Amino acid sequence: MLARYGLRLVALGYLAMLLLIPVGMIVYHTLSSYGASAVWNAMTQPDMVSALELTLKVALIAVPLNTVFGIVFALMIVRTNIPGKALLNAIVDLPFAVSPVVVGFTLILVYGQNGWFGQWFIDHGYPIIFSTPGIVLATIFVSLPFVAREVIPVLREIGTEQEEAATTIGATGWQTFWRITLPSIRWGVVYGIVLTTARAIGEFGAVAVVSGSVIGQTQTLTLTVDSSYQNFDPVGAYAAALELAAIAMCTLFVMNLIKPRRAN
Amino acid sequence: MAISVRGVSKTFGDYTALSPIDLEVENGSLTAILGPSGSGKSTLLRVIAGLEKGDTGSVFISGHDATKVPPHRREVGFVFQHYAAFKHMTVAKNIAFGLEIRKRSKAEIKQRVADLISLVQLDGFGDRYPSQLSGGQRQRMALARALAVEPEVLLLDEPFGALDARVRKDLRDWLRRLHDEVHVTTVFVTHDQEEAMEVADTIVVMNHGRIEQIGAPEDVYEHPANEFVMGFMGRVNRIGNALVRPHDIEIRLEPNGITREARVERVVALGFEVRVELVLPDGSPVSAQITRDESKRLRLAPGDSVYVRPSASRVFAGV
Numbered sequence A: 001m002l003a004r005y006g007l008r009l010v011a012l013g014y015l016a017m018l019l020l021i022p023v024g025m026i027v028y029h030t031l032s033s034y035g036a037s038a039v040w041n042a043m044t045q046p047d048m049v050s051a052l053e054l055t056l057k058v059a060l061i062a063v064p065l066n067t068v069f070g071i072v073f074a075l076m077i078v079r080t081n082i083p084g085k086a087l088l089n090a091i092v093d094l095p096f097a098v099s100p101v102v103v104g105f106t107l108i109l110v111y112g113q114n115g116w117f118g119q120w121f122i123d124h125g126y127p128i129i130f131s132t133p134g135i136v137l138a139t140i141f142v143s144l145p146f147v148a149r150e151v152i153p154v155l156r157e158i159g160t161e162q163e164e165a166a167t168t169i170g171a172t173g174w175q176t177f178w179r180i181t182l183p184s185i186r187w188g189v190v191y192g193i194v195l196t197t198a199r200a201i202g203e204f205g206a207v208a209v210v211s212g213s214v215i216g217q218t219q220t221l222t223l224t225v226d227s228s229y230q231n232f233d234p235v236g237a238y239a240a241a242l243e244l245a246a247i248a249m250c251t252l253f254v255m256n257l258i259k260p261r262r263a264n
Numbered sequence B: 001m002a003i004s005v006r007g008v009s010k011t012f013g014d015y016t017a018l019s020p021i022d023l024e025v026e027n028g029s030l031t032a033i034l035g036p037s038g039s040g041k042s043t044l045l046r047v048i049a050g051l052e053k054g055d056t057g058s059v060f061i062s063g064h065d066a067t068k069v070p071p072h073r074r075e076v077g078f079v080f081q082h083y084a085a086f087k088h089m090t091v092a093k094n095i096a097f098g099l100e101i102r103k104r105s106k107a108e109i110k111q112r113v114a115d116l117i118s119l120v121q122l123d124g125f126g127d128r129y130p131s132q133l134s135g136g137q138r139q140r141m142a143l144a145r146a147l148a149v150e151p152e153v154l155l156l157d158e159p160f161g162a163l164d165a166r167v168r169k170d171l172r173d174w175l176r177r178l179h180d181e182v183h184v185t186t187v188f189v190t191h192d193q194e195e196a197m198e199v200a201d202t203i204v205v206m207n208h209g210r211i212e213q214i215g216a217p218e219d220v221y222e223h224p225a226n227e228f229v230m231g232f233m234g235r236v237n238r239i240g241n242a243l244v245r246p247h248d249i250e251i252r253l254e255p256n257g258i259t260r261e262a263r264v265e266r267v268v269a270l271g272f273e274v275r276v277e278l279v280l281p282d283g284s285p286v287s288a289q290i291t292r293d294e295s296k297r298l299r300l301a302p303g304d305s306v307y308v309r310p311s312a313s314r315v316f317a318g319v
Helices: A001-044 A046-079 A083-091 A102-111 A117-121 A130-142 A145-158 A161-169 A174-201 A203-212 A221-228 A234-258 B041-049 B089-102 B106-118 B136-148 B165-180 B193-197 B217-222 B226-232 B293-299
Strands: B003-012 B015-024 B030-034 B056-061 B076-080 B154-157 B185-190 B202-207 B210-214 B237-239 B241-245 B251-252 B260-270 B273-279 B286-290 B305-310
Touching: A001 A234, A046 A083, A046 A130, A046 A145, A046 A174, A046 A221, A046 A234, A083 B165, A083 B185, A083 B305, A102 A130, A102 A203, A117 B003, A130 A203, A145 A174, A145 B056, A145 B273, A161 A174, A161 B076, A161 B089, A161 B136, A174 A221, A174 A234, A174 B210, A203 A221, A221 A234, A221 B136, B003 B041, B015 B056, B015 B210, B030 B041, B030 B193, B041 B056, B041 B076, B041 B154, B041 B185, B056 B202, B076 B136, B089 B106, B089 B136, B106 B136, B136 B154, B136 B165, B136 B210, B165 B185, B165 B193, B193 B226, B202 B226, B210 B217, B226 B241, B237 B286, B251 B286, B273 B293, B286 B293
Parallel strands: B030 B185, B030 B202, B076 B154, B154 B185
Antiparallel strands: B003 B015, B003 B056, B202 B210, B237 B241, B251 B305, B260 B273, B260 B305, B273 B286
């Protein structure tokens, strides 16, 4: 009895110390020190609005792309017999291994003004570095593996029998994917999307290197937190942090909303 | 012929799953492919369904060359050992799957699903999910799902292999009755000779990727083509170079000139039958099967000396 409650206390205490209290403090500190109106004022500044828009825009491009890529990649690794699978499987983990700052620098090397393709894009009116495409690329890179990593074990777990059964009943490959495979792996996909989203909106290092942090243009929320703080604008920093926390909460809330009601 | 397999072979790396195989399955028949694990029986079934591609040879279904036809257009029903239930769909949705794919009308689907649910005796279970069913119920659902699209042939891969003994026996009888009712050409794979004898009207015995014998159950049991088939269809004793079934061993208390002496090791009562484990003077074991009445009359006990003789035996060339 005592052991069980003790264990719970330790687990909850750990969670509180590391997660609940710091996150709660952001909200509490922001509101109590500066007042709701000052925070609202900071949030509605045009630069802050544009940072929020940019963050959401980048996430809305990167997350769907990485979701589709992750599912296709997982299917390729688990369901096909192409040579070099082990190597590919390792390569997709590269974004976990490489420091985000390094990712940013490699993007500059390739797409920057003096990079391999950089000048070509600039000449055609689509500069990549110090512009939205660069931020999107950096975000895609750092959040690449999550969906694949979540889906691969689920695909292995469900096996091929249901898909084979659907095939013998007359379903084409496409129909089998939509009606059997995707519904079977959906929780892996959803969880992968949550992780990808969290990483996409929260990425700092890689984005900081490629964005140039032009206020009102290439500044995301995470960059705003940093620059406001550096510029002795704590209200701005806390307001941006609050928005980031709110987006994270929304993501978790949506995931819980679509979770299965069925007990089994 | 419902199914013709001509010269189909299949290897997985160094392993030969099927040596060139020829097989004809008659319309409306109920055929068992029987063999030990690794004999290639499941591979053969999967090649017929198109789930596996043969390296050589061709497969004809209802007279049409299906060798290059993808599995989803072969019009076969396939039932898997572990049911392959669509876990995220209700029983009714599982059964309706093939009809929805074929874009049948809602009314037709509803009617057909209701008919099939009662055919497989799952009335009242239409709204349940597979996880809420027992193994036997799941397998009946899988059968209804396969039958829904009126396949040319029904293929079952160890359909009762994952079920416990009693359910397995019920389902066997039920499959036999179902076949008499719907008459669809059915081929099932099993490693259980009793199951094959009980359900099928033709047995195909396979070993090491080859067909050893094809025939009616009594035929294969009474006239096995070789030692492997004889051994696989039931227990056998080896006496000299002859093979004898346990029930073909006669036990006497007195010698009669053509009997051999033997010592009783163990007497095991199995209800109606009694198994007597014997040892010949040369040390070789012999297992005899006698009736309970016979056993009472002989009053055998371990250590007794008796006299035995095979009342029927077979000798295969090249043994």
